[in-house]
Amino acid sequence: MFKIKAEEYSCPVEALSNILGKKWVATIIWTLQKEEKRFGQLQREIDGCTKKMLSQQLDLLMEQGIVENEKVISGNTIESKYYLSETGLSLLPIVEQMIEWGNNHLTCD
Amino acid sequence: MFKIKAEEYSCPVEALSNILGKKWVATIIWTLQKEEKRFGQLQREIDGCTKKMLSQQLDLLMEQGIVENEKVISGNTIESKYYLSETGLSLLPIVEQMIEWGNNHLTCD
DNA sequence: CAGAATCCTATGTGATACTG
């Protein structure tokens, strides 16, 4: 099984909470749930997330093996597609539960 | 239903991930799952967490209505008991899934 | 026993401008 290195944490929760706790990360995963998306698409769908943050968190997620990327260069434009890996897909139920819990216990005016 | 204010987040995931993403928080919740614990007990069971962090995160969790506290003064010693609220209990399945996922996808050497 | 107060550093986050 593929395993992420996380030596700096006292397993197992801390490492994951350190990923999901980063801003935009849960949203990014959720946005990628059904289909691959391009960078620009992601940015448009995730309101308020700057290119820098999006890029940075995608890098993190790729390091962790949660998101994968594929680039296609056609002419002078780049088509960069991001999608969830197996590992990433297995995270969806957790994110879903987080959303559900949030809906039930949090108000966002 | 009791709802936490979280105006600063784009509902609903971000607010929760901002709670569970804080260090020690998931562990604290998990440690309190079965029974109330005293401050010192918690500190002993959560290895590496300083009093300051423990106190700080417990405050956060109390603000969010996830943890509740009761103090009993007997003589010159204080017995401060922490336990999960209804809301906190409802968070357990999520934490459990996080632990499980961590066990399957993370290695901590 | 259960914390609060201080101080200091590391990290996260964001605005903005630039690049191939």
Next chain:
DNA sequence: CAGTATCACATAGGATTCTG
């Protein structure tokens, strides 16, 4: 289009000391 680079600021986290 899909990023990087730079700067600046806010927040998190930890070591240590103090208190009722």
